[in-house]
Amino acid sequence: MKMVLPKFAIFCIALALSVGAGLHCVTAAPADFDGVWIPDVKDQHRQETGNVPPWKPEIVPQVQRLIAEEKAGRPFLVLSHCLPHGMPTWMLISHNAFEWLTTPGRVTMLGEVDGNRMRRIYTDGRALPEDPDLTLHGYSIGHWEGDVLVVNTSAIVPQAYIAISEAVGIPNNGDMHVVERLHLAKPNELHDDLEITAPKVLTAPWKTTRIFKRYPDRHYEIVEGECEQEDLIPGKDAYGNDIFVSHPQRPDGSVSTTK
Amino acid sequence: MVSPKIACVAASLLLSFGGIAAAHHSGAAYDMEHPRDMEGTVKTVNWTNPHITFVVEADAKDGQPAQTFAFEVSSPGVLTRSGWTKRSLQPGDHAVFHYAPLRDGNPGGFLLRVKLQSGQELSFSLQPSDE
Numbered sequence: 427m428k429m430v431l432p433k434f435a436i437f438c439i440a441l442a443l444s445v446g447a448g449l450h451c452v453t454a455a456p457a458d459f460d461g462v463w464i465p466d467v468k469d470q471h472r473q474e475t476g477n478v479p480p481w482k483p484e485i486v487p488q489v490q491r492l493i494a495e496e497k498a499g500r501p502f503l504v505l506s507h508c509l510p511h512g513m514p515t516w517m518l519i520s521h522n523a524f525e526w527l528t529t530p531g532r533v534t535m536l537g538e539v540d541g542n543r544m545r546r547i548y549t550d551g552r553a554l555p556e557d558p559d560l561t562l563h564g565y566s567i568g569h570w571e572g573d574v575l576v577v578n579t580s581a582i583v584p585q586a587y588i589a590i591s592e593a594v595g596i597p598n599n600g601d602m603h604v605v606e607r608l609h610l611a612k613p614n615e616l617h618d619d620l621e622i623t624a625p626k627v628l629t630a631p632w633k634t635t636r637i638f639k640r641y642p643d644r645h646y647e648i649v650e651g652e653c654e655q656e657d658l659i660p661g662k663d664a665y666g667n668d669i670f671v672s673h674p675q676r677p678d679g680s681v682s683t684t685k
Numbered sequence: 686m687v688s689p690k691i692a693c694v695a696a697s698l699l700l701s702f703g704g705i706a707a708a709h710h711s712g713a714a715y716d717m718e719h720p721r722d723m724e725g726t727v728k729t730v731n732w733t734n735p736h737i738t739f740v741v742e743a744d745a746k747d748g749q750p751a752q753t754f755a756f757e758v759s760s761p762g763v764l765t766r767s768g769w770t771k772r773s774l775q776p777g778d779h780a781v782f783h784y785a786p787l788r789d790g791n792p793g794g795f796l797l798r799v800k801l802q803s804g805q806e807l808s809f810s811l812q813p814s815d816e
Contacts, residue, residue: 639812646766656731
């Protein structure tokens with residue numbers, strides 16, 4: 427009997443640990459979000475007028491001017507600089523795809539518009555750092571609530587836009603905080619429910635949803651991204667090696683972005 | 686040579702393009718309501734973000750001198766998923782270009798589709814159809 431109890435106890439502990447470990451795995455990533463997601467651009471356009479942010483009164487004239495400029499054929503170019511979109515603009519208005527990669531302790535979103543369009547969402551239980559460097563995409567930590575990944579993002583640079591279209595965006599001016607609830611509305615339809623708190627430019631948190639679709643049968647991939655905007659073109663060096671050479675900006679009257 | 690499948694996809698993508706502005710930045714500089722056609726030869730391909738551009742030398746005809754057009758189009762990612770490669774349109778290719786002209790009257794615009802001499806049509810869609 428003396429031998430049986432310890433064995434039984436060890437069995438119970440092992441069972442509890444294995445169940446606990448199993449639960450931990452399930453909790454880490456209960457839903458399959460991996461793959462290439464393409465934004466629902468038509469819905470983005472519907473949102474432009476259907477759900478506008480609660481801009482502060484002093485911000486409204488700026489927004490109205492940007493809308494008027496676009497209507498006049500002189501759009502302000504929110505994304506002309508080749509910097510990362512920043513948060514929350516990436517999720518709000520990008521027309522390009524991103525790839526979602528789930529690995530232990532983190533989710534990584536890879537974009538394709540330049541060489542470093544990337545979000546990391548830490549799911550390993552860490553807290554936000556106490557004094558982080560500010561970045562365009564901020565610092566994101568996430569946790570699973572059932573099949574919903576809840577993501578908190580802060581430490582975003584004040585220059586990051588809150589953009590409602592590619593021609594209308596206002597810098598957040600500091601202290602912005604974004605909470606996202608990412609979930610699958612359908613097996614291949616990802617919804618990002620965002621709540622954007624930006625006390626310098628909004629009177630209240632702005633809630634909006636963006637939709638992304640996955641097409642597993644079409645084997646889409648994100649492509650290599652660079653944003654040299656014609657600054658470099660293929661050429662040769664003095665040895666005849668194939669290199670990229672500097673290209674004078676738009677001697678041909680190129681129509682691309684006016685900064 | 687383009688496969689019939691790709692041509693069919695391009696045609697259906699074109700149909701789904703209506704009403705969507707230019708990718709990556711606002712298309713307000715272009716007159717989407719009054720598209721035009723021109724014929725010419727590709728001079729330069731800039732396969733880059735945020736937008737690809739093609740520089741095209743327009744055919745001299747009706748006493749008009751040759752003119753250089755600059756066409757902007759969507760991004761490498763969008764065109765790749767629409768069946769293009771970096772080599773779909775190359776310097777020296779002669780084609781018919783269907784485009785939304787620049788509102789300021791300069792030669793150029795936002796490229797909507799291309800018909801190559803082979804008969805192949807190239808188009809794109811920001812968003813795949815759900816078919």
